[in-house]
Amino acid sequence: MTDTRPEPPLIADERDTLCGFLDFLRATVVMKATGLSEVDARKPLIPSSPLMTVVGLVNHLRWVEWAWFSNRVDDQPGEPPWAGDDPDAEFRVPAEQSLADVLAGYERECAVSREVLARKDLSATFVHPRLGNVSVRWVLTHMIEETGRHAGHLDLIRELLDGVTGE
Template structure:
Protein backbone atom coordinates (compact mmCIF):
# COMPACT_ATOMS: atom_id res chain seq x y z
CA UNK A 1 0.00 0.00 0.00
CA UNK A 2 1.17 3.53 -0.77
CA UNK A 3 2.18 5.64 2.20
CA UNK A 4 -0.71 7.85 3.33
CA UNK A 5 -0.35 11.59 3.86
CA UNK A 6 0.12 12.59 7.48
CA UNK A 7 -2.39 14.94 9.08
CA UNK A 8 -0.40 17.07 11.54
CA UNK A 9 -2.07 17.74 14.88
CA UNK A 10 -0.28 20.99 15.61
CA UNK A 11 -0.33 22.82 12.28
CA UNK A 12 -2.22 25.87 11.07
CA UNK A 13 -5.80 25.62 9.83
CA UNK A 14 -4.98 25.50 6.10
CA UNK A 15 -2.44 22.72 6.60
CA UNK A 16 -4.80 20.62 8.72
CA UNK A 17 -7.69 21.02 6.27
CA UNK A 18 -5.63 20.29 3.15
CA UNK A 19 -3.83 17.36 4.79
CA UNK A 20 -7.15 15.87 5.94
CA UNK A 21 -8.53 16.14 2.42
CA UNK A 22 -5.33 14.60 1.01
CA UNK A 23 -5.61 11.69 3.45
CA UNK A 24 -9.21 11.01 2.42
CA UNK A 25 -8.35 11.27 -1.27
CA UNK A 26 -5.63 8.67 -0.77
CA UNK A 27 -8.17 6.35 0.85
CA UNK A 28 -10.42 6.66 -2.21
CA UNK A 29 -7.52 5.94 -4.57
CA UNK A 30 -6.47 2.95 -2.46
CA UNK A 31 -9.97 1.46 -2.63
CA UNK A 32 -10.25 1.93 -6.41
CA UNK A 33 -6.74 0.72 -7.29
CA UNK A 34 -6.36 -2.64 -8.97
CA UNK A 35 -10.07 -3.14 -9.60
CA UNK A 36 -11.26 -4.58 -12.89
CA UNK A 37 -13.72 -2.22 -14.60
CA UNK A 38 -16.28 -4.91 -15.43
CA UNK A 39 -16.24 -6.33 -11.91
CA UNK A 40 -16.58 -2.83 -10.40
CA UNK A 41 -19.53 -2.01 -12.64
CA UNK A 42 -21.04 -5.41 -11.93
CA UNK A 43 -21.02 -4.64 -8.21
CA UNK A 44 -23.36 -1.67 -8.51
CA UNK A 45 -26.18 -0.83 -6.14
CA UNK A 46 -29.83 -1.05 -7.15
CA UNK A 47 -29.63 2.62 -8.18
CA UNK A 48 -26.64 1.90 -10.43
CA UNK A 49 -23.98 3.44 -8.19
CA UNK A 50 -20.59 1.70 -8.45
CA UNK A 51 -17.04 2.16 -7.17
CA UNK A 52 -15.56 3.77 -10.27
CA UNK A 53 -18.60 6.01 -10.71
CA UNK A 54 -18.10 7.28 -7.16
CA UNK A 55 -14.46 8.14 -7.92
CA UNK A 56 -15.42 9.89 -11.16
CA UNK A 57 -18.11 11.84 -9.27
CA UNK A 58 -15.51 12.95 -6.72
CA UNK A 59 -13.23 14.15 -9.54
CA UNK A 60 -16.00 16.30 -10.98
CA UNK A 61 -16.98 17.53 -7.53
CA UNK A 62 -13.38 18.70 -7.02
CA UNK A 63 -13.52 20.41 -10.42
CA UNK A 64 -16.85 22.06 -9.65
CA UNK A 65 -16.04 23.46 -6.21
CA UNK A 66 -12.41 24.43 -6.56
CA UNK A 67 -12.05 25.39 -10.20
CA UNK A 68 -15.52 26.44 -11.35
CA UNK A 69 -17.15 27.84 -8.19
CA UNK A 70 -14.13 29.17 -6.27
CA UNK A 71 -11.61 30.11 -8.97
CA UNK A 72 -14.21 31.00 -11.60
CA UNK A 73 -12.56 28.89 -14.31
CA UNK A 74 -14.53 27.91 -17.39
CA UNK A 75 -14.29 24.13 -17.14
CA UNK A 76 -16.44 21.39 -18.60
CA UNK A 77 -18.98 19.88 -16.22
CA UNK A 78 -20.79 16.70 -17.30
CA UNK A 79 -24.22 17.08 -15.79
CA UNK A 80 -27.28 18.69 -17.32
CA UNK A 81 -31.00 18.92 -16.65
CA UNK A 82 -31.45 15.87 -18.86
CA UNK A 83 -28.66 13.82 -17.22
CA UNK A 84 -28.13 15.19 -13.69
CA UNK A 85 -25.97 12.24 -12.57
CA UNK A 86 -23.67 12.09 -15.61
CA UNK A 87 -20.63 12.48 -13.37
CA UNK A 88 -21.33 9.03 -11.88
CA UNK A 89 -21.46 7.37 -15.31
CA UNK A 90 -18.32 5.74 -16.63
CA UNK A 91 -17.57 6.47 -20.30
CA UNK A 92 -17.06 3.41 -22.53
CA UNK A 93 -13.48 2.22 -22.50
CA UNK A 94 -12.47 3.91 -19.25
CA UNK A 95 -10.51 1.58 -16.96
CA UNK A 96 -10.03 1.90 -13.22
CA UNK A 97 -6.61 3.38 -13.96
CA UNK A 98 -8.20 6.02 -16.22
CA UNK A 99 -10.68 7.00 -13.51
CA UNK A 100 -7.94 7.18 -10.86
CA UNK A 101 -5.70 9.26 -13.16
CA UNK A 102 -8.59 11.67 -13.83
CA UNK A 103 -9.28 11.95 -10.09
CA UNK A 104 -5.62 12.59 -9.31
CA UNK A 105 -5.45 15.28 -12.03
CA UNK A 106 -8.48 17.07 -10.61
CA UNK A 107 -7.11 16.80 -7.06
CA UNK A 108 -3.81 18.33 -8.22
CA UNK A 109 -5.68 21.15 -9.96
CA UNK A 110 -7.72 21.72 -6.79
CA UNK A 111 -4.54 21.82 -4.70
CA UNK A 112 -3.09 24.45 -7.04
CA UNK A 113 -6.22 26.60 -6.61
CA UNK A 114 -5.99 26.33 -2.82
CA UNK A 115 -2.27 27.10 -2.82
CA UNK A 116 -2.86 30.23 -4.92
CA UNK A 117 -5.60 31.57 -2.63
CA UNK A 118 -4.58 34.40 -0.34
CA UNK A 119 -6.56 33.12 2.62
CA UNK A 120 -9.26 30.68 3.64
CA UNK A 121 -11.78 33.49 4.01
CA UNK A 122 -11.53 34.34 0.31
CA UNK A 123 -14.95 34.01 -1.31
CA UNK A 124 -15.97 31.90 -4.30
CA UNK A 125 -16.07 33.71 -7.63
CA UNK A 126 -19.34 32.10 -8.74
CA UNK A 127 -21.50 31.23 -5.76
CA UNK A 128 -24.82 33.08 -5.28
CA UNK A 129 -24.35 33.15 -1.51
CA UNK A 130 -21.07 34.24 0.06
CA UNK A 131 -19.06 31.00 0.29
CA UNK A 132 -15.47 30.92 1.55
CA UNK A 133 -12.62 28.66 0.55
CA UNK A 134 -12.72 27.39 4.14
CA UNK A 135 -16.32 26.22 3.57
CA UNK A 136 -15.34 24.59 0.26
CA UNK A 137 -12.52 22.66 1.95
CA UNK A 138 -14.77 21.47 4.77
CA UNK A 139 -17.49 20.54 2.26
CA UNK A 140 -14.99 18.53 0.19
CA UNK A 141 -13.73 16.78 3.33
CA UNK A 142 -17.32 15.78 4.15
CA UNK A 143 -18.09 14.73 0.56
CA UNK A 144 -14.86 12.75 0.18
CA UNK A 145 -15.25 11.06 3.58
CA UNK A 146 -18.81 10.03 2.74
CA UNK A 147 -17.82 8.56 -0.61
CA UNK A 148 -14.66 6.97 0.82
CA UNK A 149 -17.04 4.99 3.04
CA UNK A 150 -19.02 3.95 -0.02
CA UNK A 151 -15.77 2.95 -1.76
CA UNK A 152 -14.78 0.89 1.27
CA UNK A 153 -18.03 -1.08 1.12
CA UNK A 154 -17.86 -1.51 -2.67
CA UNK A 155 -14.30 -2.82 -2.45
CA UNK A 156 -15.16 -5.27 0.31
CA UNK A 157 -17.98 -6.64 -1.86
CA UNK A 158 -15.69 -6.88 -4.90
CA UNK A 159 -12.77 -8.79 -3.43
CA UNK A 160 -12.86 -8.68 0.36
CA UNK A 161 -10.30 -5.86 0.76
CA UNK A 162 -10.99 -4.13 4.07
CA UNK A 163 -9.28 -1.47 6.15
CA UNK A 164 -7.67 1.79 5.29
Template sequence: MPRTSRRADTPPPRTGPGEVEVLRGFLDYLRTSIAAKIEGTPEPQARTADVPSGTNLLGLLHHLTHVESATFLGERVTNWQATFHAAPKDGVADVVARYRRTVERANEVLDGCTDLGAPTPRPQPGKPAPTLRWALTHMIEETGRHAGHADILRELIDGATGR
Protein backbone atom coordinates in the same frame (compact mmCIF):
# COMPACT_ATOMS: atom_id res chain seq x y z
CA MET B 1 -16.61 -16.18 -1.59
CA PRO B 2 -14.35 -13.18 -2.20
CA ARG B 3 -10.76 -13.47 -1.06
CA THR B 4 -9.86 -11.26 1.86
CA SER B 5 -7.05 -8.77 1.45
CA ARG B 6 -6.31 -6.48 4.35
CA ARG B 7 -4.42 -3.31 3.57
CA ALA B 8 -2.66 -1.66 6.47
CA ASP B 9 -4.76 1.10 7.96
CA THR B 10 -3.22 4.52 7.51
CA PRO B 11 -3.84 6.73 10.54
CA PRO B 12 -5.19 10.27 10.14
CA PRO B 13 -2.53 12.77 9.16
CA ARG B 14 -0.43 14.87 11.45
CA THR B 15 -0.80 18.40 10.19
CA GLY B 16 0.48 21.84 10.93
CA PRO B 17 -1.18 23.91 13.64
CA GLY B 18 -3.22 26.21 11.43
CA GLU B 19 -6.74 25.69 10.16
CA VAL B 20 -5.63 25.70 6.51
CA GLU B 21 -3.07 22.96 7.17
CA VAL B 22 -5.58 20.83 9.08
CA LEU B 23 -8.30 21.11 6.44
CA ARG B 24 -5.93 20.53 3.51
CA GLY B 25 -4.20 17.68 5.33
CA PHE B 26 -7.44 15.81 5.97
CA LEU B 27 -8.72 16.45 2.44
CA ASP B 28 -5.51 15.11 0.91
CA TYR B 29 -5.66 12.10 3.24
CA LEU B 30 -9.17 11.26 2.05
CA ARG B 31 -8.27 11.88 -1.60
CA THR B 32 -5.36 9.46 -1.33
CA SER B 33 -7.51 6.91 0.50
CA ILE B 34 -10.29 6.78 -2.08
CA ALA B 35 -7.93 6.65 -5.06
CA ALA B 36 -6.02 3.77 -3.42
CA LYS B 37 -9.28 1.96 -2.66
CA ILE B 38 -10.28 2.04 -6.33
CA GLU B 39 -6.85 1.55 -7.89
CA GLY B 40 -6.29 -2.06 -8.88
CA THR B 41 -9.94 -3.05 -8.74
CA PRO B 42 -10.55 -5.72 -11.37
CA GLU B 43 -12.66 -4.96 -14.43
CA PRO B 44 -15.62 -5.19 -14.90
CA GLN B 45 -16.31 -5.35 -11.16
CA ALA B 46 -15.14 -1.74 -10.74
CA ARG B 47 -18.24 -0.59 -12.61
CA THR B 48 -20.58 -3.27 -11.32
CA ALA B 49 -23.28 -2.10 -8.95
CA ASP B 50 -23.58 -4.56 -6.06
CA VAL B 51 -26.09 -2.36 -4.25
CA PRO B 52 -29.67 -1.42 -5.23
CA SER B 53 -28.78 2.27 -5.73
CA GLY B 54 -26.53 1.39 -8.67
CA THR B 55 -23.47 2.91 -7.03
CA ASN B 56 -20.15 1.54 -8.29
CA LEU B 57 -16.48 2.30 -7.66
CA LEU B 58 -15.69 3.95 -10.99
CA GLY B 59 -18.80 6.07 -10.76
CA LEU B 60 -17.86 7.31 -7.30
CA LEU B 61 -14.42 8.46 -8.38
CA HIS B 62 -15.75 9.93 -11.63
CA HIS B 63 -18.27 11.90 -9.56
CA LEU B 64 -15.60 13.14 -7.14
CA THR B 65 -13.51 14.31 -10.08
CA HIS B 66 -16.43 16.52 -11.14
CA VAL B 67 -17.02 17.78 -7.60
CA GLU B 68 -13.34 18.78 -7.31
CA SER B 69 -13.50 20.50 -10.71
CA ALA B 70 -16.66 22.40 -9.85
CA THR B 71 -15.59 23.37 -6.34
CA PHE B 72 -12.00 24.45 -6.90
CA LEU B 73 -11.65 24.97 -10.66
CA GLY B 74 -14.98 26.64 -11.38
CA GLU B 75 -16.08 24.10 -13.97
CA ARG B 76 -19.79 23.92 -14.55
CA VAL B 77 -21.72 20.68 -14.07
CA THR B 78 -25.20 20.60 -15.54
CA ASN B 79 -26.20 17.03 -14.64
CA TRP B 80 -24.85 15.82 -11.32
CA GLN B 81 -26.57 12.44 -11.60
CA ALA B 82 -24.68 11.73 -14.83
CA THR B 83 -21.36 12.25 -13.02
CA PHE B 84 -21.90 8.95 -11.20
CA HIS B 85 -21.31 7.01 -14.43
CA ALA B 86 -17.87 6.67 -16.01
CA ALA B 87 -17.76 6.33 -19.79
CA PRO B 88 -17.77 2.71 -21.03
CA LYS B 89 -14.30 3.18 -22.57
CA ASP B 90 -12.79 4.40 -19.27
CA GLY B 91 -10.99 1.77 -17.24
CA VAL B 92 -9.88 1.92 -13.63
CA ALA B 93 -6.46 3.37 -14.50
CA ASP B 94 -8.07 6.09 -16.65
CA VAL B 95 -10.51 7.22 -13.97
CA VAL B 96 -7.90 7.15 -11.19
CA ALA B 97 -5.40 9.11 -13.32
CA ARG B 98 -8.04 11.72 -14.24
CA TYR B 99 -8.98 12.11 -10.58
CA ARG B 100 -5.36 12.54 -9.53
CA ARG B 101 -4.75 15.13 -12.28
CA THR B 102 -7.82 17.06 -11.18
CA VAL B 103 -6.69 16.97 -7.55
CA GLU B 104 -3.27 18.21 -8.62
CA ARG B 105 -4.85 21.12 -10.52
CA ALA B 106 -7.12 21.90 -7.56
CA ASN B 107 -4.12 21.89 -5.21
CA GLU B 108 -2.29 24.33 -7.49
CA VAL B 109 -5.21 26.72 -7.06
CA LEU B 110 -5.40 26.07 -3.32
CA ASP B 111 -1.68 26.65 -2.84
CA GLY B 112 -2.28 30.36 -3.38
CA CYS B 113 -5.10 30.54 -0.84
CA THR B 114 -4.39 31.36 2.78
CA ASP B 115 -7.50 33.26 3.88
CA LEU B 116 -10.25 30.74 4.63
CA GLY B 117 -12.82 33.54 4.75
CA ALA B 118 -12.04 34.60 1.18
CA PRO B 119 -14.19 33.40 -1.71
CA THR B 120 -12.96 30.47 -3.75
CA PRO B 121 -10.73 31.82 -6.50
CA ARG B 122 -12.62 30.19 -9.37
CA PRO B 123 -16.35 30.17 -8.65
CA GLN B 124 -18.75 28.47 -10.99
CA PRO B 125 -20.21 30.82 -13.60
CA GLY B 126 -23.41 32.51 -12.46
CA LYS B 127 -23.14 31.30 -8.86
CA PRO B 128 -21.91 33.13 -5.78
CA ALA B 129 -18.47 31.98 -4.66
CA PRO B 130 -18.45 30.07 -1.37
CA THR B 131 -15.68 30.76 1.10
CA LEU B 132 -12.58 28.63 0.93
CA ARG B 133 -13.44 27.29 4.42
CA TRP B 134 -16.83 26.11 3.18
CA ALA B 135 -15.35 24.59 0.02
CA LEU B 136 -12.66 22.64 1.90
CA THR B 137 -15.14 21.43 4.51
CA HIS B 138 -17.60 20.39 1.80
CA MET B 139 -14.90 18.46 -0.06
CA ILE B 140 -13.84 16.69 3.15
CA GLU B 141 -17.45 15.68 3.78
CA GLU B 142 -18.09 14.66 0.18
CA THR B 143 -14.85 12.72 -0.22
CA GLY B 144 -15.19 11.06 3.20
CA ARG B 145 -18.75 9.97 2.52
CA HIS B 146 -17.86 8.45 -0.84
CA ALA B 147 -14.67 6.88 0.57
CA GLY B 148 -16.93 5.03 3.00
CA HIS B 149 -19.10 3.85 0.13
CA ALA B 150 -15.96 2.73 -1.71
CA ASP B 151 -14.79 0.76 1.34
CA ILE B 152 -17.97 -1.28 1.31
CA LEU B 153 -18.09 -1.73 -2.47
CA ARG B 154 -14.46 -2.84 -2.67
CA GLU B 155 -14.96 -5.34 0.13
CA LEU B 156 -17.98 -6.76 -1.73
CA ILE B 157 -15.87 -7.16 -4.88
CA ASP B 158 -12.76 -8.90 -3.59
CA GLY B 159 -12.68 -8.64 0.19
CA ALA B 160 -10.08 -5.84 0.21
CA THR B 161 -10.30 -3.73 3.35
CA GLY B 162 -8.29 -0.98 5.00
CA ARG B 163 -7.29 2.54 4.02
Protein backbone atom coordinates in the same frame (compact mmCIF):
# COMPACT_ATOMS: atom_id res chain seq x y z
CA MET C 1 -3.04 -3.42 -0.58
CA THR C 2 -0.15 -1.17 0.41
CA ASP C 3 -1.13 1.87 2.44
CA THR C 4 0.88 4.90 1.29
CA ARG C 5 -1.63 7.56 2.31
CA PRO C 6 -0.21 10.77 3.78
CA GLU C 7 -1.15 11.13 7.43
CA PRO C 8 -2.69 14.49 8.35
CA PRO C 9 -0.39 16.55 10.56
CA LEU C 10 -0.96 16.24 14.29
CA ILE C 11 0.17 19.80 14.97
CA ALA C 12 -0.36 22.39 12.25
CA ASP C 13 -2.23 25.53 11.37
CA GLU C 14 -5.81 25.45 10.09
CA ARG C 15 -4.93 25.27 6.38
CA ASP C 16 -2.38 22.48 6.73
CA THR C 17 -4.69 20.50 9.02
CA LEU C 18 -7.69 20.76 6.70
CA CYS C 19 -5.64 20.10 3.55
CA GLY C 20 -3.94 17.19 5.30
CA PHE C 21 -7.26 15.53 6.07
CA LEU C 22 -8.53 16.11 2.53
CA ASP C 23 -5.34 14.65 1.02
CA PHE C 24 -5.63 11.62 3.31
CA LEU C 25 -9.20 11.05 2.11
CA ARG C 26 -8.24 11.58 -1.54
CA ALA C 27 -5.52 8.97 -1.15
CA THR C 28 -8.06 6.65 0.50
CA VAL C 29 -10.28 6.95 -2.59
CA VAL C 30 -7.37 5.99 -4.84
CA MET C 31 -6.31 3.14 -2.55
CA LYS C 32 -9.83 1.68 -2.42
CA ALA C 33 -10.18 1.77 -6.22
CA THR C 34 -6.71 0.51 -7.13
CA GLY C 35 -6.25 -3.09 -8.14
CA LEU C 36 -9.81 -3.84 -9.21
CA SER C 37 -10.67 -5.39 -12.54
CA GLU C 38 -12.64 -3.31 -15.03
CA VAL C 39 -15.62 -5.60 -14.45
CA ASP C 40 -15.51 -5.18 -10.68
CA ALA C 41 -14.95 -1.42 -10.93
CA ARG C 42 -18.24 -1.13 -12.86
CA LYS C 43 -20.26 -3.66 -10.88
CA PRO C 44 -23.36 -2.17 -9.21
CA LEU C 45 -23.79 -3.80 -5.80
CA ILE C 46 -26.31 -1.53 -4.09
CA PRO C 47 -29.84 -2.21 -5.42
CA SER C 48 -31.16 1.21 -4.42
CA SER C 49 -28.17 3.00 -6.03
CA PRO C 50 -27.23 1.18 -9.25
CA LEU C 51 -25.00 4.06 -10.37
CA MET C 52 -22.85 3.77 -7.25
CA THR C 53 -19.93 1.84 -8.70
CA VAL C 54 -16.25 2.29 -7.96
CA VAL C 55 -15.54 3.90 -11.32
CA GLY C 56 -18.67 6.06 -11.03
CA LEU C 57 -17.81 7.30 -7.55
CA VAL C 58 -14.24 8.19 -8.49
CA ASN C 59 -15.46 9.99 -11.62
CA HIS C 60 -18.05 11.85 -9.54
CA LEU C 61 -15.35 12.96 -7.10
CA ARG C 62 -13.16 14.15 -9.99
CA TRP C 63 -15.97 16.37 -11.23
CA VAL C 64 -16.84 17.61 -7.73
CA GLU C 65 -13.17 18.64 -7.27
CA TRP C 66 -13.37 20.54 -10.56
CA ALA C 67 -16.73 22.13 -9.79
CA TRP C 68 -15.77 23.48 -6.38
CA PHE C 69 -12.11 24.37 -6.75
CA SER C 70 -11.50 25.18 -10.43
CA ASN C 71 -14.93 26.37 -11.45
CA ARG C 72 -16.24 28.07 -8.30
CA VAL C 73 -13.23 29.07 -6.21
CA ASP C 74 -10.92 29.85 -9.16
CA ASP C 75 -13.70 31.07 -11.50
CA GLN C 76 -12.61 28.89 -14.42
CA PRO C 77 -15.18 28.42 -17.20
CA GLY C 78 -16.75 25.12 -18.15
CA GLU C 79 -19.73 22.91 -17.61
CA PRO C 80 -19.85 19.78 -15.46
CA PRO C 81 -21.41 16.62 -16.92
CA TRP C 82 -24.56 17.10 -14.82
CA ALA C 83 -25.27 20.48 -16.45
CA GLY C 84 -27.27 18.76 -19.21
CA ASP C 85 -30.38 16.62 -19.01
CA ASP C 86 -28.80 13.91 -16.85
CA PRO C 87 -28.11 15.03 -13.25
CA ASP C 88 -26.15 11.78 -12.67
CA ALA C 89 -24.04 11.98 -15.83
CA GLU C 90 -20.70 11.89 -14.00
CA PHE C 91 -21.59 8.49 -12.54
CA ARG C 92 -22.05 7.03 -16.05
CA VAL C 93 -18.53 6.29 -17.24
CA PRO C 94 -18.22 5.13 -20.88
CA ALA C 95 -16.83 1.62 -21.34
CA GLU C 96 -13.86 2.95 -23.31
CA GLN C 97 -12.77 4.99 -20.28
CA SER C 98 -10.85 2.61 -18.02
CA LEU C 99 -10.62 2.68 -14.25
CA ALA C 100 -6.96 3.69 -14.67
CA ASP C 101 -8.06 6.63 -16.85
CA VAL C 102 -10.65 7.71 -14.28
CA LEU C 103 -8.15 7.43 -11.41
CA ALA C 104 -5.56 9.44 -13.36
CA GLY C 105 -8.17 12.11 -14.09
CA TYR C 106 -9.12 12.25 -10.42
CA GLU C 107 -5.51 12.58 -9.30
CA ARG C 108 -4.86 15.31 -11.90
CA GLU C 109 -7.91 17.23 -10.73
CA CYS C 110 -6.84 16.89 -7.09
CA ALA C 111 -3.45 18.35 -8.03
CA VAL C 112 -5.18 21.31 -9.70
CA SER C 113 -7.35 21.75 -6.60
CA ARG C 114 -4.22 21.86 -4.41
CA GLU C 115 -2.76 24.57 -6.64
CA VAL C 116 -5.97 26.60 -6.45
CA LEU C 117 -6.08 26.29 -2.65
CA ALA C 118 -2.44 27.33 -2.34
CA ARG C 119 -3.27 30.64 -4.05
CA LYS C 120 -6.44 31.44 -2.11
CA ASP C 121 -7.06 32.78 1.36
CA LEU C 122 -9.45 30.54 3.30
CA SER C 123 -11.56 33.59 4.12
CA ALA C 124 -11.94 34.61 0.46
CA THR C 125 -15.50 34.37 -0.84
CA PHE C 126 -17.38 33.97 -4.09
CA VAL C 127 -21.06 34.03 -4.97
CA HIS C 128 -22.60 30.64 -5.60
CA PRO C 129 -25.77 30.91 -7.72
CA ARG C 130 -27.80 28.77 -5.32
CA LEU C 131 -26.08 29.26 -1.95
CA GLY C 132 -25.05 32.92 -2.06
CA ASN C 133 -21.74 33.99 -0.52
CA VAL C 134 -19.46 31.03 0.18
CA SER C 135 -15.94 31.02 1.65
CA VAL C 136 -12.99 28.96 0.47
CA ARG C 137 -12.88 27.57 4.03
CA TRP C 138 -16.45 26.27 3.60
CA VAL C 139 -15.54 24.65 0.26
CA LEU C 140 -12.49 22.96 1.78
CA THR C 141 -14.55 21.68 4.72
CA HIS C 142 -17.34 20.56 2.40
CA MET C 143 -14.85 18.63 0.26
CA ILE C 144 -13.56 16.82 3.35
CA GLU C 145 -17.16 15.77 4.06
CA GLU C 146 -17.91 14.85 0.44
CA THR C 147 -14.71 12.88 -0.09
CA GLY C 148 -15.00 11.18 3.30
CA ARG C 149 -18.59 10.11 2.64
CA HIS C 150 -17.67 8.59 -0.72
CA ALA C 151 -14.49 7.02 0.65
CA GLY C 152 -16.80 5.20 3.06
CA HIS C 153 -18.98 4.06 0.17
CA LEU C 154 -15.87 2.83 -1.65
CA ASP C 155 -14.72 0.98 1.46
CA LEU C 156 -18.01 -0.92 1.66
CA ILE C 157 -18.15 -1.61 -2.08
CA ARG C 158 -14.57 -2.88 -2.07
CA GLU C 159 -15.37 -5.22 0.82
CA LEU C 160 -18.39 -6.57 -1.06
CA LEU C 161 -16.33 -7.03 -4.24
CA ASP C 162 -13.28 -8.86 -2.92
CA GLY C 163 -13.31 -8.84 0.86
CA VAL C 164 -10.58 -6.20 1.19
CA THR C 165 -11.23 -4.17 4.33
CA GLY C 166 -9.47 -1.44 6.20
CA GLU C 167 -9.56 2.22 7.09
